[in-house]
Amino acid sequence: MNSPALEQAAGLYNYWIVIVLMMTGFYIVLARRNLIKAVIGLNIFQTSVFLLYVTMGKVRGGTAPIIPPEVAEAQAKAMHETGHSEHGTHALGTVSEEIVGAHAAHADLPGADIIYSNPLPSVLMLTAIVVGIATTALALALVVRIREDYGTIEEDRILEIDRADGLPDDDDEDQWIDADTHSLAGSSPDTPTDSESVN
Amino acid sequence: MNWVVFAILALLALTAVTVARLRQLWAAVMFTGIYSFLSASWMMILDAPDVAFTEAAVGAGISTVLMLSTLALTGEQEQPTKRSPIVPLLVVLVTGGALIYGTLDMPHYGDPNAVVHQHPDPSFVERSLDDMHGLPNVVTALLASYRGYDTLGETTVVLTAGIAVLLILRRDEMERPAIANRAKRRRRKANA
Structure with a gap:
């Protein structure tokens, strides 16, 4: 039996599990094109970092x-x-x-x-958890805002729309701005018919 | 290895992979909540009950609620992507390999001579005996006193994020039709 290697595996398995979790979160962020899925991936990554710190604070017995x-x-x-x-x-x-x-x-x-x-890693991670939820809330607010502007939260589709938006248009841009201001002046705030179709 | 620990770790890994594979966002959010609870359980075993409570309340509670409310505003189904998963998979495997190589000279699990346990000397546990006049929880003493500025900074971050969320989501009722119009026009243009 290769006992030093076995001993090392027994001593380091917790780091390896944390790395597996971390890489799963990283994969979600890289491979998935849905913005909410990306936020979920970041959350999983983040929790694995908490586990990494907490696992270092443990003392045997x-x-x-x-x-x-x-x-x-x-x-x-x-x-x-x-x-x-x-x-x-x-x-x-x-x-x-x-x-x-x-x-x-x-x-x-x-x-x-x-x-x-060791209490120190616990304290650092308590701070990190609260900061993490704050950034998650911010990211989700941005997702909601993007959905308002693009009507989708798929990154591929957003890029498509952005590229098309950069191309010259047969409709004059000013005309649309006029139409916007017109509809803005015409519709009263209590009948937002168009916003219903977006949300 | 303790069997309870083994079960929790296996479930953690399984849950994470399931989240990666799910296309139903609602289910993925639920699995994220399960993931948080499992992490909280492991933290409990790792002698960090304070972190476990916070993770269960914030990670599984508040974060799930925030995600679900976002889903209600945006839609629950993830579209399949045309991109190949090979490149991300390769990046992840290389990064993971490098990280595992990096752990090889880390102090072993539970080693009392690890560097983490050496530095603040006398340790916070000792110091708080003297300084905190019998406050039993050392984590509380550390959080509110020894690292109080950290906690102050954390509160500032939460305040800033709250203000930012309000500013991003606040919308004049008058602007709504204009935004909807612009969104519709851009979508139409992309479809053409």
Whole structure:
């Protein structure tokens, strides 16, 4: 059995899953020509990035970084008594080892052996999720606006319309503008017959 | 590997691929919601309950509602495209290969000596014991205090996006017929 390779696979599979999800989102963005589908693809990509960060914050044997209140109380009291001199001696300590190490002298304290996962990636991703929903809302508003102007949300069709729009027209542009202003003056706001056909 | 984790990861991958294959946008949006819930479950297992709550509420809740309301305004069926999927597939495979190559020297899953866990020293867990006067949730302490400016910036982004959405979607009733006319003319021209 090729054990180093197997060990590596067991240690890295979470990154690989995240990459598979990320690439699926990327594929949707690249291959699909529907604008809403593209936004969905971006969402999937984004969620996979959250997973990537969160998966890096996990510590083996750890638990969520929420300190049981009675433990916090006991440790704060002990810290107050001994001062904070222990911090400096653990320059290379980890989240888990620090909790264990810094309080080795107080091993009898409740909760001294609890290992906490890293809270920092969680915090960064909380911010990212909220920013993500804001950008998604903005993208969807743009999609609605594009649909108003083009009557479609298929990218191929939009490009077609744009190309045709650039070509010279047998109808004079001014004539259309006149027609627009005419209909604008003629139709009262409470009978928007044309807008019904677009929406 | 834990069987629950294995099931969740397999379902995650399946859901993502299903979303890519679906042409019914309504169904695709629903599957995106399922995807978010599955990610939230995995985050729960990865010791990030705060992120899991937010993902379930925002990713599966608000985002699905926004997508569905957009669908109501735009239509639910995706048109088949004439383009070949070979080029995107190739790009995705090359990028994915490069990324997997990049993970090979990453710290292993759950490694307590990973660089991520080394830098803020003493760690935030330790510091908040002293600073936060018994606030139990370290994530809350970090979010609102140690990285409070981040959160302020996040609120600014949400405000900006809200204003932008209002400006994009706000339309004078008087302008509607003119816009509809122009849209109709452009479509007709493209068809000709």
